[in-house]
Amino acid sequence: MAECRDSGSTYAMSPPPNPMIDASPQVRELLGRLHALSLEQEVAISAQAAALRHLPEEERKEPLAALMRDKFIALDQDKCEFIYTLLRATNARHVVEAGTSFGVSTIYLALAVSQNHGNDGRVIATEHEPEKARRAREHWAEAGSVIEDAIDLREGDLRQTLKVNMPQVDFLLLDIWTPMALPTLEIVLPHLRPGAIVVADNTISFSAAYADLLAVLRSPSGPFRSVVLPYSNGLEFSVYVP
Numbered sequence: 324m325a326e327c328r329d330s331g332s333t334y335a336m337s338p339p340p341n342p343m344i345d346a347s348p349q350v351r352e353l354l355g356r357l358h359a360l361s362l363e364q365e366v367a368i369s370a371q372a373a374a375l376r377h378l379p380e381e382e383r384k385e386p387l388a389a390l391m392r393d394k395f396i397a398l399d400q401d402k403c404e405f406i407y408t409l410l411r412a413t414n415a416r417h418v419v420e421a422g423t424s425f426g427v428s429t430i431y432l433a434l435a436v437s438q439n440h441g442n443d444g445r446v447i448a449t450e451h452e453p454e455k456a457r458r459a460r461e462h463w464a465e466a467g468s469v470i471e472d473a474i475d476l477r478e479g480d481l482r483q484t485l486k487v488n489m490p491q492v493d494f495l496l497l498d499i500w501t502p503m504a505l506p507t508l509e510i511v512l513p514h515l516r517p518g519a520i521v522v523a524d525n526t527i528s529f530s531a532a533y534a535d536l537l538a539v540l541r542s543p544s545g546p547f548r549s550v551v552l553p554y555s556n557g558l559e560f561s562v563y564v565p
Protein backbone atom coordinates (compact mmCIF):
# COMPACT_ATOMS: atom_id res chain seq x y z
CA MET A 324 0.00 0.00 0.00
CA ALA A 325 1.41 3.41 -0.97
CA GLU A 326 2.10 6.11 1.61
CA CYS A 327 1.48 9.82 1.07
CA ARG A 328 3.02 12.71 2.97
CA ASP A 329 0.86 15.77 3.37
CA SER A 330 1.88 18.75 5.56
CA GLY A 331 4.15 16.54 7.58
CA SER A 332 1.57 13.85 8.32
CA THR A 333 1.85 10.38 6.81
CA TYR A 334 -1.27 8.43 5.90
CA ALA A 335 -1.98 5.23 4.05
CA MET A 336 -3.46 5.69 0.56
CA SER A 337 -5.99 3.15 -0.73
CA PRO A 338 -5.49 1.80 -4.24
CA PRO A 339 -7.92 3.30 -6.78
CA PRO A 340 -11.24 1.47 -7.07
CA ASN A 341 -11.62 -1.01 -9.90
CA PRO A 342 -12.27 1.11 -13.05
CA MET A 343 -14.80 -1.53 -14.10
CA ILE A 344 -17.04 -0.44 -11.23
CA ASP A 345 -19.80 0.39 -13.75
CA ALA A 346 -19.86 -3.17 -15.09
CA SER A 347 -22.34 -5.58 -13.54
CA PRO A 348 -21.02 -8.00 -10.88
CA GLN A 349 -21.76 -10.79 -13.41
CA VAL A 350 -19.47 -9.19 -16.03
CA ARG A 351 -16.73 -8.49 -13.48
CA GLU A 352 -16.86 -12.10 -12.29
CA LEU A 353 -16.72 -13.35 -15.90
CA LEU A 354 -13.72 -11.15 -16.72
CA GLY A 355 -11.86 -12.26 -13.58
CA ARG A 356 -12.50 -15.90 -14.45
CA LEU A 357 -11.41 -15.53 -18.10
CA HIS A 358 -8.22 -13.64 -17.22
CA ALA A 359 -7.35 -16.33 -14.66
CA LEU A 360 -7.86 -19.09 -17.26
CA SER A 361 -5.76 -17.19 -19.78
CA LEU A 362 -2.89 -16.74 -17.30
CA GLU A 363 -3.02 -20.45 -16.42
CA GLN A 364 -2.68 -21.31 -20.10
CA GLU A 365 0.19 -18.87 -20.56
CA VAL A 366 2.22 -20.64 -17.88
CA ALA A 367 1.68 -23.95 -19.70
CA ILE A 368 2.47 -22.37 -23.09
CA SER A 369 5.77 -20.96 -21.79
CA ALA A 370 6.84 -24.40 -20.59
CA GLN A 371 5.87 -26.06 -23.89
CA ALA A 372 7.50 -23.31 -25.96
CA ALA A 373 10.70 -23.71 -23.94
CA ALA A 374 10.73 -27.39 -24.86
CA LEU A 375 10.81 -26.40 -28.56
CA ARG A 376 13.77 -24.06 -28.16
CA HIS A 377 16.28 -26.65 -29.39
CA LEU A 378 14.64 -26.67 -32.86
CA PRO A 379 15.85 -24.34 -35.63
CA GLU A 380 13.59 -21.27 -35.95
CA GLU A 381 11.90 -22.45 -39.17
CA GLU A 382 10.99 -25.83 -37.66
CA ARG A 383 9.65 -24.17 -34.51
CA LYS A 384 7.07 -22.01 -36.32
CA GLU A 385 4.38 -24.63 -36.98
CA PRO A 386 4.42 -26.31 -33.53
CA LEU A 387 4.35 -22.85 -31.91
CA ALA A 388 1.39 -21.81 -34.07
CA ALA A 389 -0.38 -25.07 -33.17
CA LEU A 390 0.25 -24.34 -29.50
CA MET A 391 -1.47 -20.94 -29.74
CA ARG A 392 -4.35 -22.06 -31.96
CA ASP A 393 -6.76 -22.97 -29.16
CA LYS A 394 -5.47 -20.65 -26.40
CA PHE A 395 -6.84 -17.40 -24.98
CA ILE A 396 -3.67 -15.26 -24.98
CA ALA A 397 -5.88 -12.51 -23.59
CA LEU A 398 -4.61 -8.97 -23.20
CA ASP A 399 -3.40 -8.42 -19.61
CA GLN A 400 -6.11 -7.23 -17.23
CA ASP A 401 -4.37 -3.95 -16.33
CA LYS A 402 -3.99 -3.11 -20.03
CA CYS A 403 -7.66 -3.92 -20.65
CA GLU A 404 -8.69 -1.66 -17.77
CA PHE A 405 -6.50 1.14 -19.10
CA ILE A 406 -8.02 0.83 -22.58
CA TYR A 407 -11.54 0.77 -21.15
CA THR A 408 -10.79 3.99 -19.24
CA LEU A 409 -9.21 5.55 -22.32
CA LEU A 410 -12.28 4.77 -24.45
CA ARG A 411 -14.51 6.37 -21.82
CA ALA A 412 -12.22 9.43 -21.66
CA THR A 413 -12.24 9.90 -25.44
CA ASN A 414 -15.95 9.10 -25.89
CA ALA A 415 -15.05 6.48 -28.52
CA ARG A 416 -17.93 5.20 -30.64
CA HIS A 417 -16.37 2.89 -33.24
CA VAL A 418 -13.55 0.54 -32.29
CA VAL A 419 -11.69 -2.09 -34.32
CA GLU A 420 -10.08 -5.00 -32.52
CA ALA A 421 -7.41 -7.12 -34.24
CA GLY A 422 -7.63 -10.00 -33.09
CA THR A 423 -10.31 -11.24 -30.78
CA SER A 424 -9.51 -14.82 -29.75
CA PHE A 425 -11.98 -15.84 -26.98
CA GLY A 426 -13.29 -12.29 -26.76
CA VAL A 427 -11.88 -11.12 -23.42
CA SER A 428 -10.57 -7.66 -24.37
CA THR A 429 -13.64 -7.27 -26.60
CA ILE A 430 -15.86 -7.22 -23.51
CA TYR A 431 -14.02 -4.14 -22.17
CA LEU A 432 -14.26 -2.41 -25.55
CA ALA A 433 -17.97 -3.22 -25.91
CA LEU A 434 -18.73 -2.05 -22.41
CA ALA A 435 -16.99 1.29 -23.02
CA VAL A 436 -18.60 2.09 -26.40
CA SER A 437 -22.07 1.10 -25.17
CA GLN A 438 -21.67 3.23 -22.04
CA ASN A 439 -20.50 6.10 -24.29
CA HIS A 440 -23.13 5.82 -27.03
CA GLY A 441 -25.78 3.22 -26.14
CA ASN A 442 -26.89 1.24 -29.19
CA ASP A 443 -24.75 3.39 -31.51
CA GLY A 444 -21.45 2.18 -30.03
CA ARG A 445 -19.84 -0.61 -32.05
CA VAL A 446 -16.79 -2.88 -31.75
CA ILE A 447 -15.66 -4.56 -34.95
CA ALA A 448 -14.01 -7.74 -33.70
CA THR A 449 -11.90 -10.05 -35.89
CA GLU A 450 -11.02 -13.74 -35.57
CA HIS A 451 -10.05 -16.34 -38.15
CA GLU A 452 -10.16 -19.46 -35.97
CA PRO A 453 -13.81 -20.70 -36.08
CA GLU A 454 -13.61 -22.43 -32.69
CA LYS A 455 -12.23 -19.27 -31.04
CA ALA A 456 -15.01 -17.21 -32.62
CA ARG A 457 -17.57 -19.66 -31.25
CA ARG A 458 -16.11 -19.46 -27.74
CA ALA A 459 -15.98 -15.66 -27.95
CA ARG A 460 -19.69 -15.56 -28.79
CA GLU A 461 -20.42 -17.81 -25.80
CA HIS A 462 -18.55 -15.43 -23.48
CA TRP A 463 -20.37 -12.39 -24.87
CA ALA A 464 -23.73 -14.13 -24.43
CA GLU A 465 -22.77 -14.78 -20.82
CA ALA A 466 -21.81 -11.10 -20.43
CA GLY A 467 -25.32 -10.08 -21.50
CA SER A 468 -27.12 -8.38 -24.37
CA VAL A 469 -25.54 -4.93 -23.87
CA ILE A 470 -22.12 -6.44 -24.61
CA GLU A 471 -23.35 -8.87 -27.27
CA ASP A 472 -25.28 -6.25 -29.21
CA ALA A 473 -22.31 -3.86 -29.36
CA ILE A 474 -20.06 -6.38 -31.16
CA ASP A 475 -19.84 -7.01 -34.89
CA LEU A 476 -17.64 -10.12 -35.12
CA ARG A 477 -16.04 -10.51 -38.52
CA GLU A 478 -15.02 -14.15 -38.88
CA GLY A 479 -12.20 -14.97 -41.29
CA ASP A 480 -8.94 -13.33 -42.27
CA LEU A 481 -9.17 -9.68 -41.27
CA ARG A 482 -7.32 -8.69 -44.44
CA GLN A 483 -10.59 -9.58 -46.17
CA THR A 484 -13.22 -8.96 -43.50
CA LEU A 485 -12.11 -5.37 -42.78
CA LYS A 486 -12.36 -4.37 -46.44
CA VAL A 487 -16.09 -3.69 -46.28
CA ASN A 488 -18.61 -1.80 -44.14
CA MET A 489 -16.12 0.25 -42.20
CA PRO A 490 -17.29 3.25 -40.18
CA GLN A 491 -15.04 6.13 -39.17
CA VAL A 492 -12.81 4.56 -36.52
CA ASP A 493 -11.97 6.18 -33.17
CA PHE A 494 -9.73 3.45 -31.78
CA LEU A 495 -7.75 0.49 -33.13
CA LEU A 496 -6.41 -2.25 -30.87
CA LEU A 497 -3.56 -4.27 -32.39
CA ASP A 498 -3.43 -7.43 -30.28
CA ILE A 499 -2.50 -9.82 -33.04
CA TRP A 500 0.45 -11.84 -34.32
CA THR A 501 3.20 -9.37 -35.17
CA PRO A 502 3.33 -9.98 -38.97
CA MET A 503 -0.37 -9.01 -39.15
CA ALA A 504 -0.05 -5.70 -37.29
CA LEU A 505 1.11 -3.44 -40.13
CA PRO A 506 -1.25 -5.00 -42.75
CA THR A 507 -4.11 -4.33 -40.30
CA LEU A 508 -3.05 -0.73 -39.75
CA GLU A 509 -2.85 -0.19 -43.51
CA ILE A 510 -6.41 -1.48 -44.00
CA VAL A 511 -7.86 0.59 -41.17
CA LEU A 512 -5.81 3.76 -41.81
CA PRO A 513 -8.17 5.31 -44.41
CA HIS A 514 -10.98 5.03 -41.84
CA LEU A 515 -9.18 6.53 -38.83
CA ARG A 516 -10.53 9.88 -37.76
CA PRO A 517 -7.98 12.60 -36.99
CA GLY A 518 -7.13 12.15 -33.32
CA ALA A 519 -7.90 8.42 -33.39
CA ILE A 520 -5.80 6.25 -31.09
CA VAL A 521 -3.94 3.07 -32.01
CA VAL A 522 -2.70 0.78 -29.24
CA ALA A 523 -0.35 -2.15 -29.95
CA ASP A 524 0.63 -4.76 -27.37
CA ASN A 525 4.12 -5.96 -26.43
CA THR A 526 6.06 -3.40 -28.46
CA ILE A 527 9.09 -3.56 -26.14
CA SER A 528 9.50 -7.33 -25.93
CA PHE A 529 8.63 -7.83 -29.62
CA SER A 530 10.25 -4.66 -30.96
CA ALA A 531 12.25 -6.58 -33.57
CA ALA A 532 9.20 -8.46 -34.87
CA TYR A 533 7.24 -5.18 -34.92
CA ALA A 534 10.00 -3.27 -36.76
CA ASP A 535 7.80 -2.52 -39.81
CA LEU A 536 4.86 -1.32 -37.71
CA LEU A 537 7.02 0.78 -35.39
CA ALA A 538 8.77 2.42 -38.34
CA VAL A 539 5.36 3.79 -39.38
CA LEU A 540 4.04 4.67 -35.91
CA ARG A 541 7.28 6.34 -34.79
CA SER A 542 8.33 8.12 -37.98
CA PRO A 543 8.79 11.85 -37.21
CA SER A 544 7.50 12.65 -40.71
CA GLY A 545 4.60 10.18 -40.52
CA PRO A 546 0.98 10.74 -39.43
CA PHE A 547 1.34 9.29 -35.91
CA ARG A 548 2.77 10.54 -32.63
CA SER A 549 3.71 7.62 -30.45
CA VAL A 550 4.85 6.78 -26.92
CA VAL A 551 5.48 3.44 -25.22
CA LEU A 552 3.61 3.01 -21.97
CA PRO A 553 5.48 1.06 -19.29
CA TYR A 554 3.07 -1.85 -19.00
CA SER A 555 4.54 -5.36 -19.00
CA ASN A 556 6.42 -5.87 -22.31
CA GLY A 557 5.41 -2.37 -23.44
CA LEU A 558 2.16 -0.94 -24.78
CA GLU A 559 2.47 1.36 -27.80
CA PHE A 560 0.11 4.34 -27.64
CA SER A 561 -0.16 6.27 -30.90
CA VAL A 562 -2.33 9.19 -31.94
CA TYR A 563 -3.26 9.75 -35.58
CA VAL A 564 -2.50 13.37 -36.48
CA PRO A 565 -2.53 13.51 -40.31
Ligand SMILES: C[S@@+](CC[C@H](N)C(=O)[O-])C[C@H]1O[C@@H](n2cnc3c(N)ncnc32)[C@H](O)[C@@H]1O
Pocket residue numbers: 395396397398421422423424425426427428429449450451452455479480481482498499500503
Ligand atom coordinates in the same frame (compact mmCIF):
# COMPACT_ATOMS: atom_id res chain seq x y z
C1 LIG B 1 -3.38 -12.29 -28.95
S1 LIG B 1 -4.81 -13.03 -29.57
C2 LIG B 1 -6.08 -11.85 -29.21
C3 LIG B 1 -6.48 -11.80 -27.75
C4 LIG B 1 -7.70 -10.95 -27.48
N1 LIG B 1 -7.50 -9.59 -27.91
C5 LIG B 1 -8.04 -10.96 -26.00
O1 LIG B 1 -7.54 -10.10 -25.26
O2 LIG B 1 -8.79 -11.84 -25.57
C6 LIG B 1 -4.62 -12.81 -31.32
C7 LIG B 1 -5.72 -13.48 -32.14
O3 LIG B 1 -5.62 -13.01 -33.49
C8 LIG B 1 -6.10 -14.05 -34.34
N2 LIG B 1 -5.60 -13.80 -35.70
C9 LIG B 1 -4.32 -13.94 -36.14
N3 LIG B 1 -4.22 -13.62 -37.45
C10 LIG B 1 -5.48 -13.28 -37.86
C11 LIG B 1 -6.03 -12.86 -39.11
N4 LIG B 1 -5.27 -12.73 -40.21
N5 LIG B 1 -7.35 -12.57 -39.17
C12 LIG B 1 -8.14 -12.69 -38.06
N6 LIG B 1 -7.67 -13.10 -36.85
C13 LIG B 1 -6.36 -13.39 -36.74
C14 LIG B 1 -5.53 -15.31 -33.70
O4 LIG B 1 -6.26 -16.46 -34.09
C15 LIG B 1 -5.63 -14.99 -32.21
O5 LIG B 1 -6.79 -15.56 -31.65
